[in-house]
Amino acid sequence: MPQPLEYAVSRATTPGPRRRARLVAAVALAAALLVPAVPFTAGADEALEQELTTTTTQTLTVNWATWLPSYISEYTPGSSDECLAGKDNCATKTVKEMTKRLDALTATCDHNAVFSLAYTRITQGYTWIRDTVDANGVPHYEDKAWLNYVVETFARAYLWAFDEWSSRGTEAPLAWQIAFDAAATSRITGTGDLLLGINAHINRDLPFVMAAAGLVRPDGMSGKPDYDKVNELLLRLTKPLTAELSARLDPSMANGDGSLADPASYQLIVGWRERAWRNAEDLVRARSDDERELVAQRIEKDAAAEAALLLASNSYAPPLTTTKPRDNHCAAHNADPPPQNYPFALK
Helix, strand or coil, rough: CCCHHHHHHHHCCCCCCCCHHCCCHHHHHHHHCCCCCCCCHHHHHHHHHHHHHHHHHHHHHHHHHHHHHHHCCCCCCCCCCCCCCHHHHHHHHHHHHHHHHHHHHHCCCCHHHHHHHHHHHHHHHHHHCCCEEEECCCCCCHCCCCCCHHHHEEEEHHHHHHHHHHCCCCCHHHHHHHHHHHHHHECCCCHHHHHHHHHHHHHHHHHHHHHCCEECCCCCECCHHHHHHHHHHHHHHHHHHHHHHHHHHHHHHHCCEEEHHHHHHHHHHHHHHHHHHHHHHHHCCCHHHHHHHHHHHHHHHHHHHHHHHHHHHEEEECCCCCCCHHHHHHHCCCCCCCCCCCCCCCC
């Protein structure tokens, strides 16, 4: 079997001349994939919601422990395990672990630091926004415990994949192998490193995490409103995060076409998150293990194919473009403080 990078290159297409054009095309493709074959009506939406409620109840009899990846366990509100029960302290401890790992990566200007920095800040942002209320005293999220579980399990998926890859294990998903290998070999831009990580985490990991969480919360309500509210957090963090990434790690990631702050990039991520929810629906609604396995294989394949496209369209083209300016900049600025304030205090 070919190695991940060789596999990616063999599947990739020739990159276009401008990064923004590529991103807009990717957004259009994602939108096309998300359009149902038959238009949904209000009645159809209600029917789907009812089916998911029924199916989610039925999946309580499925032995998820034997099917889900080994690092994922089901959401169990009454569990003595604070992470499975969705307690606040679990995510707080995970942020500390992520920060420790991030510090080690940035100190050596490891290209894997790009996604690590972005993901750490997003998780820190979640631990801040989950405790906020609006002017009427209404909590930001309807079911904080459920979302705590989602955020913690989602983080564990990334940490597990990185540890598996670092130890030269064979279980890391292909989309993650492509992302980590590209960073380790310094063959892709900072924006490419970021998008490869986001792709692997959303398009590959997120459907499995959401299937384990249950798309319908224990109170019988859909988790989709809270899930979609995470998009608001991502939007609020794009500017300070882009500023920090470009100031500390790679100046080419500054505001402009193709940057994280580019509306096209944000819409691409939102589209990926919507597709992940749809894929989670397919996992939950599968009527047998064989059917569920087919869905899982499709998720793996699609995430790897997306990674191949991102690799091709964001790779350096020596001698015209190389990693040297980025690495020199990082060596001088990796310990700099963020140039813009986040809406929360960094600890």
